[in-house]
Amino acid sequence: MALVIGGGIAGPTAAMALRKAGIDATIYEAHGPGAEHVGAGFNIATNGLDALAAIGALDATKGLGIPATRISMYNRKARLLGTVATGLPRPGAPDTTTFKRGELFAALAGEAASRGITTEYHRRLVRIEQSDRSVTAHFADGTRASGDVLIGADGVHSATRAYVDPDAPSPRYTGLVSFGGFGRNPGLPPEPGVWKMMFGRRAFFGWFVPDTTQVWWFISVPMDKPLSREEILAEGTGAWVPRLTGLFAGDDVPVEPIVRAQADELIVVGAEYDLPNMRTWARGRVLIIGDAAHRASTSSGQGASMAMEDAVTLGQCLRDIDDPGRAFATLQHLRRPRTDKIVALGAKTASSKAAGPLAAAMRDAFMKLGFRFFYKPESSAWLLRNHIDWDERITPAKA
Numbered sequence: 001m002a003l004v005i006g007g008g009i010a011g012p013t014a015a016m017a018l019r020k021a022g023i024d025a026t027i028y029e030a031h032g033p034g035a036e037h038v039g040a041g042f043n044i045a046t047n048g049l050d051a052l053a054a055i056g057a058l059d060a061t062k063g064l065g066i067p068a069t070r071i072s073m074y075n076r077k078a079r080l081l082g083t084v085a086t087g088l089p090r091p092g093a094p095d096t097t098t099f100k101r102g103e104l105f106a107a108l109a110g111e112a113a114s115r116g117i118t119t120e121y122h123r124r125l126v127r128i129e130q131s132d133r134s135v136t137a138h139f140a141d142g143t144r145a146s147g148d149v150l151i152g153a154d155g156v157h158s159a160t161r162a163y164v165d166p167d168a169p170s171p172r173y174t175g176l177v178s179f180g181g182f183g184r185n186p187g188l189p190p191e192p193g194v195w196k197m198m199f200g201r202r203a204f205f206g207w208f209v210p211d212t213t214q215v216w217w218f219i220s221v222p223m224d225k226p227l228s229r230e231e232i233l234a235e236g237t238g239a240w241v242p243r244l245t246g247l248f249a250g251d252d253v254p255v256e257p258i259v260r261a262q263a264d265e266l267i268v269v270g271a272e273y274d275l276p277n278m279r280t281w282a283r284g285r286v287l288i289i290g291d292a293a294h295r296a297s298t299s300s301g302q303g304a305s306m307a308m309e310d311a312v313t314l315g316q317c318l319r320d321i322d323d324p325g326r327a328f329a330t331l332q333h334l335r336r337p338r339t340d341k342i343v344a345l346g347a348k349t350a351s352s353k354a355a356g357p358l359a360a361a362m363r364d365a366f367m368k369l370g371f372r373f374f375y376k377p378e379s380s381a382w383l384l385r386n387h388i389d390w391d392e393r394i395t396p397a398k399a
């Protein structure tokens with residue numbers, strides 16, 4: 001029996017992968033059902049969709065999300081700097097898709113439930129104990145549960161991580177606080193498949209106009225202090241609408257009509273964090289995966305896809321390697337080089353969003369050159385065309 005802590009993305013995906021490997025799993029989520037319905041739009045790239053397909057869970061996402069195959073970058077004068085492909089689908093597989101975070105979470109939770117996996121809500125992990133034979137999770141409400149292994153899929157502020165490595169570095173504030181929304185299209189021409197993104201003078205704006213009815217968007221604002229969702233919501237989102245639109249005064253971008261068209265439904269994502277490399281992801285029978293182990297800035301566009309890849313590879317490792325310690329060491333060995341690269345990539349992108357005027361001018365010039373002469377979609381194949389073959393046997397990593 002596996003105790004899976006966290007019912008976000010990594011949690012239900014891991015529970016389904018474990019079930020496919022013949023291991024029972026129960027999910028313990030700190031919030032109530034529906035609390036996961038938070039967040040703006042985010043991409044699941046071709047590699048994340050491939051991981052879901054490996055455990056037969058891709059169908060659960062059918063009818064949700066919209067293909068988002070390219071990102072076009074603009075400077076603040078609305079000059080196109082270049083366009084990149086967001087996915088490299090294998091033949092017959094879907095391309096990168098942009099989802100409403102809440103809808104995707106609900107779909108994964110529903111799929112896990114339909115496979116007989118139980119999620120216990122309002123179970124906040126506060127303490128872990130383990131022996132040679134089992135591990136026990138203690139929850140804030142005084143209850144506890146025991147199993148053979150404990151998988152910490154409890155996000156960037158993970159309680160499991162503090163147990164795995166009490167000296168683990170704290171998550172780093174990336175310098176950005178983000179907002180978003182799904183609104184009515186105020187008359188913008190549709191551009192299906194393209195997220196447009198603009199480096200404004202004071203903030204970063206992304207918008208997606210798939211058809212004549214809707215527009216999805218986000219704003220990342222450089223701020224010295226990491227304002228949390230709770231702090232922003234306490235002020236009231238109404239106060240934030242003029243502040244956000246005002247940040248783009250003088251920039252050639254349609255922020256004002258987009259944000260005003262849905263002022264009442266402003267989504268607060270809050271301060272963004274990443275997590276520098278962890279020395280270890282495991283301690284005995286306890287493992288961390290997803291954001292708990294390697295949070296990349298949302299600017300990487302890969303947080304959820306990496307969580308899915310971890311979760312599916314974990315199922316393979318525990319299927320093929322009896323000893324949990326060796327299985328976890330093998331997972332870390334297989335996954336770590338990849339996740340390290342993504343965290344570094346995300347940090348670079350986040351800092352380019354928060355650049356001052358001189359750095360911004362250099363960034364725009366280099367980016368334009370880069371897009372024209374150096375960028376080739378195939379250079380991202382290591383990331384976007386990753387394929388997990390569920391039936392491939394996993395060889396234990398050398399101790």
Ligand SMILES: Cc1cc2nc3c(=O)[nH]c(=O)nc-3n(C[C@H](O)[C@H](O)[C@H](O)COP(=O)(O)OP(=O)(O)OC[C@H]3O[C@@H](n4cnc5c(N)ncnc54)[C@H](O)[C@@H]3O)c2cc1C
Pocket residue numbers: 005006007008009010011028029030031036038039040041042043101123124125126153154155156157158159180269289290291292298301303304307
């Ligand atoms: C509120 C929120 C909004 C987000 N919005 C966006 C967005 O708009 N765009 C984007 O690209 N990315 C967003 N992200 C990040 C993205 O969702 C993650 O990168 C991705 O989902 C990684 O999945 P994960 O399962 O590792 O972590 P998470 O999705 O963070 O899931 C962790 C889960 O563990 C639960 N949990 C935490 N502590 C405990 C505990 N002690 N005991 C039990 N359960 C616990 C949490 O409630 C949560 O459900 C957001 C994350 C959060 C938390």
